[in-house]
Amino acid sequence: MSITAIMTRLAAIEAGIAGIETAFDESPEAVNDADLPAVVNMLNTGLYEYDASGCRTTHNLNLHLLVAPRGTDAGLPALEAQTQPFVRRFRVTFEQALLLNELAGVELARLRGYRYGEIGYGGRAYLGCTFNLQVVELGTTVAASTTPTVRRAGLDAIIERLCAIETDPDT
Numbered sequence: 001m002s003i004t005a006i007m008t009r010l011a012a013i014e015a016g017i018a019g020i021e022t023a024f025d026e027s028p029e030a031v032n033d034a035d036l037p038a039v040v041n042m043l044n045t046g047l048y049e050y051d052a053s054g055c056r057t058t059h060n061l062n063l064h065l066l067v068a069p070r071g072t073d074a075g076l077p078a079l080e081a082q083t084q085p086f087v088r089r090f091r092v093t094f095e096q097a098l099l100l101n102e103l104a105g106v107e108l109a110r111l112r113g114y115r116y117g118e119i120g121y122g123g124r125a126y127l128g129c130t131f132n133l134q135v136v137e138l139g140t141t142v143a144a145s146t147t148p149t150v151r152r153a154g155l156d157a158i159i160e161r162l163c164a165i166e167t168d169p170d171t
Contacts, residue, residue: 001105001137006059007041009100010133014039014063017089030122031066037086037128040064040121044132056107056139063133064119065090066126079127087114090131100135107136 007025014023022035031038040063047058067083068074074082094111112132119128 037067054139057137059135061133063131065128067128070125107138109135
């Protein structure tokens with residue numbers, strides 16, 4: 001599974017949330033007012049965990065919901081009334097998409113929280129929410145040993161040098 005596949009699937013899921021005008025699968029330089037409310041997904045951090053069965057990767061993403069630019073004529077109470085319902089809509093949507101709608105390789109995708117308020121993006125300030133999503137990939141099998149073979153001659157030279165130091169302190 002690739003990050004691109006995750007981003008594409010996220011945009012498809014988010015596009016189905018009531019009230020979302022645009023869900024981007026790639027981060028745009030800026031968001032046009034006609035695209036609002038919009039969601040911009042961005043990779044944040046990741047974690048690799050290894051065990052006997054292989055590597056399991058956890059991707060932490062920020063889903064930036066941009067509802068409206070700050071300083072518009074609508075006023076803060078109207079913007080908040082427009083923004084707040086998205087908190088529940090995102091939670092419900094992602095509770096129903098725990099495997100990102102059966103995306104191959106996904107073990108679990110879950111919202112971990114959100115931050116409500118002003119979000120800066122593309123040189124503008126928006127009222128919205130940043131949702132924290134964690135996507136866990138199924139463990140992948142680690143290939144058989146890929147440790148490079150040390151040249152025997154080089155190893156022999158190192159051993160010989162160490163033995164000389166041990167037997168002759170002046171070496």
